[in-house]
Amino acid sequence: MSTITLTTFKWVPPIVQGLVRDLRVRWALEEAGLAYTTRLIGPPNQQSAEYLRLQPFGQVPVYQEDGLVLFESGAIVLHIAERSEALMPTERNARACTKAWMFAALNSVEQFAQMFTELDLFAAGQDWAKLRRPMLLAATIARLSKLAQWLEGREYLEDRFTAADLLMTTVLRTLRHSDLVTKNSTLHAYQHRCEARPAFQKALKDHMASFAANAPA
Amino acid sequence: MSTITLTTFKWVPPIVQGLVRDLRVRWALEEAGLAYTTRLIGPPNQQSAEYLRLQPFGQVPVYQEDGLVLFESGAIVLHIAERSEALMPTERNARACTKAWMFAALNSVEQFAQMFTELDLFAAGQDWAKLRRPMLLAATIARLSKLAQWLEGREYLEDRFTAADLLMTTVLRTLRHSDLVTKNSTLHAYQHRCEARPAFQKALKDHMASFAANAPA
Numbered sequence: 001m002s003t004i005t006l007t008t009f010k011w012v013p014p015i016v017q018g019l020v021r022d023l024r025v026r027w028a029l030e031e032a033g034l035a036y037t038t039r040l041i042g043p044p045n046q047q048s049a050e051y052l053r054l055q056p057f058g059q060v061p062v063y064q065e066d067g068l069v070l071f072e073s074g075a076i077v078l079h080i081a082e083r084s085e086a087l088m089p090t091e092r093n094a095r096a097c098t099k100a101w102m103f104a105a106l107n108s109v110e111q112f113a114q115m116f117t118e119l120d121l122f123a124a125g126q127d128w129a130k131l132r133r134p135m136l137l138a139a140t141i142a143r144l145s146k147l148a149q150w151l152e153g154r155e156y157l158e159d160r161f162t163a164a165d166l167l168m169t170t171v172l173r174t175l176r177h178s179d180l181v182t183k184n185s186t187l188h189a190y191q192h193r194c195e196a197r198p199a200f201q202k203a204l205k206d207h208m209a210s211f212a213a214n215a216p217a
Numbered sequence: 218m219s220t221i222t223l224t225t226f227k228w229v230p231p232i233v234q235g236l237v238r239d240l241r242v243r244w245a246l247e248e249a250g251l252a253y254t255t256r257l258i259g260p261p262n263q264q265s266a267e268y269l270r271l272q273p274f275g276q277v278p279v280y281q282e283d284g285l286v287l288f289e290s291g292a293i294v295l296h297i298a299e300r301s302e303a304l305m306p307t308e309r310n311a312r313a314c315t316k317a318w319m320f321a322a323l324n325s326v327e328q329f330a331q332m333f334t335e336l337d338l339f340a341a342g343q344d345w346a347k348l349r350r351p352m353l354l355a356a357t358i359a360r361l362s363k364l365a366q367w368l369e370g371r372e373y374l375e376d377r378f379t380a381a382d383l384l385m386t387t388v389l390r391t392l393r394h395s396d397l398v399t400k401n402s403t404l405h406a407y408q409h410r411c412e413a414r415p416a417f418q419k420a421l422k423d424h425m426a427s428f429a430a431n432a433p434a
Contacts, residue, residue, distance in 0.1 A: 056367040057325050057360070068310045072320035079313050093285045096296050103289035106324045108274050111331070131345035143274070150273040 004034060007054070007062040008207075010042035011214040015121055021073040022061040023207045024170050028077045028163060030199035032084035040210065074106045074167060081163035088162055101157045101164030105171050109147060112140040113174040120177055140180060148186040155193065169194040221251060224271070224279040225424075227259035228431040232338055238290040239278040240424045241387050245294045245380060247416035249301035257427065291323045291384060298380035305379055318374045318381030322388050326364060329357040330391040337394055357397060365403040372410065386411040 006029075008022035029036050045051060046058045054062045055071045063070040063079070070076050078099065081087035088098050116136055123129040147168075151157070156165045172181050172191045181187045194200065223246075225239035246253050262268060263275045271279045272288045280287040280296070287293050295316065298304035305315050333353050340346040364385075368374070373382050389398050389408045398404045411417065 052363070052366065056321070057363050059325070068313060070313055070317050072317045072324060074320040074324055075313070075317035078316060078320075096285060096287055096292070099295060100287050100289045100292040103291040103295075103323070104273070106320065107289060107291055107327070108276070110324070111328045114328070115332070126348070128345040128348035131343070132349065146269070146274050149269065 002066050004029065004036035005039055005064045006036050007039045007041055007064075008060050008210060009046075010040040011211050011216065017208060017211050018176075018204065019170075019174055020060065020207070021170075023203060024073045024167060025061050025063060025076045025080070026203035026207055027166055027170075027200050028080040028084075028087060030203050031086045031166070031197070032080050033086070034080065034084075038210065040214065042214075074102060077163050077167060078102060087166070089158075089160065094158065097158055098162040098164050101162070102167050105164060105167035109143060109168065110171045110174070112136075112143045113171050116140045116180075117174050117177065140175075144180060144184060144187060148184050151186050151190050156190075161194070161197070165194050169200070219283050221246065221253035222256055222281040223253050224256045224258055224281075225277050225427060226263075227257040228428050228433065234425060234428050235393075235421065236387075236391055237277065237424070238387075240420060241290045241384060242278050242280060242293045242297070243420035243424055244383055244387075244417050245297040245301075245304060247420050248303045248383070248414070249297050250303070251297065251301075255427065257431065259431075291319060294380050294384060295319060304383065306375075306377065311375065314375055315379040315381050318379070319384050322381060322384035326360060326385065327388045327391070329353075329360045330388050333357045333397075334391050334394065357392075361397060361401060361404060365401050368403050368407050373407075378411070378414070382407075382411050386417070 006022060006025055009020060012020055026036075041051065041060065046055070046060070052058060054064075054069050057071075059071070061071075061073060061076065063076040070079055077087075081098070088095055119129050119133060119136060156162065157168060158164065169191055172187060173195075175181050181191055223239060223242055226237060229237055243253075258268065258277065263272070263277070269275060271281075271286050274288075276288070278288075278290060278293065280293040287296055294304075298315070298319075305312055336346050336350060336353060373379065374385060375381065386408055389404060390412075392398050398408055
């Protein structure tokens with residue numbers, strides 16, 4: 001019986017609650033039916049030399065299991081998916097395609113969603129952001145359109161729900177402050193379909209409960 | 218005997234030659250000792266419905282091998298690494314750590330390098346870029362410092378050269394127009410160490426040869 005420990009933030013402001021990367025890993029663990037405990041961390045401890053040996057960029061989550069220490073939410077989800085058919089098919093080529101879409105979520109879609117959201121949430125009043133926003137909006141819409149074009153007529157990125165859908169859903173969630181997903185019926189239905197899964201609901205509940213329990217007075 | 222075909226751009230402007238993502242895959246194939254042929258593509262064909270079925274975002278490279286079609290350079294490098302000890306150790310936990318650093322290269326370092334470079338190369342004269350640059354420069358330096366801190370006293374990200382070093386090196390190359398890597402002795406030595414590998418030199422030569430052979434009149 002292995003023991004899995006996930007390091008997550010003690011508390012984050014409401015504007016990013018529901019978006020922090022531990023949600024991905026919690027979701028994957030729920031889909032795979034693996035129990036875990038959490039270890040909470042907060043500033044300034046995530047920049048300590050000790051923590052940077054576990055997570056070189058001072059971020060969350062960290063995944064620990066019987067001597068294995070892993071960082072990067074994408075890599076942790078992949079590690080879980082590799083041993084759970086709930087998250088990845090068994091056939092070799094199908095596995096490769098799942099991994100392709102996992103990288104696509106984090107390397108071809110997330111950077112647009114992240115740049116756009118960070119601009120709106122953290123820089124909206126600044127001059128550069130006002131000038132920059134129209135172009136970035138257009139680029140983000142273009143990228144989402146390509147994703148929607150692929151998803152047209154499909155339930156999931158590949159033949160069935162996989163770890164790639166899990167990651168892509170968390171990327172689309174990043175845009176919740178805008179109408180970029182909700183106004184696209186294909187993407188909206190896709191996100192809703194994935195978020196309706198009991199494993200997601202359980203993961204989100206636990207993710208939010210940590211923040212509620214540790215909210216500043 | 219499998220046949221590997223890599224789809225790459227016929228030609229790109231000199232400012233991005235040596236940075237296009239097929240370089241990563243060519244390098245991985247050289248390290249693994251796998252032969253391949255190339256299929257060249259150029260505008261507007263990479264936006265055709267036929268091509269988008271292979272590469273949903275209209276980018277390169279596409280990797281084809283006996284019926285398997287893969288996109289995303291990170292996923293393709295992972296696919297090659299999983300069957301070549303030259304790119305990934307055999308022990309289970311060590312493999313997981315290699316994958317963690319592969320995701321880190323593309324998801325925790327590349328977005329800074331990419332944003333910074335795109336601003337300098339493609340938006341330098343624009344008002345938003347002038348206002349935005351100081352903050353983005355500081356964020357990029359901070360992220361690179363964390364990477365350098367990890368690499369301090371190490372030859373590679375883990376105990377030996379892996380596919381993660383391959384990806385990280387191509388990310389650091391993105392910053393070649395600036396002094397951000399060269400002025401950091403740890404990162405500079407690391408990049409030089411990885412690029413000195415014969416497999417990289419061969420891959421870069423072949424990558425550039427395609428562009429030279431197809432340069433516009």
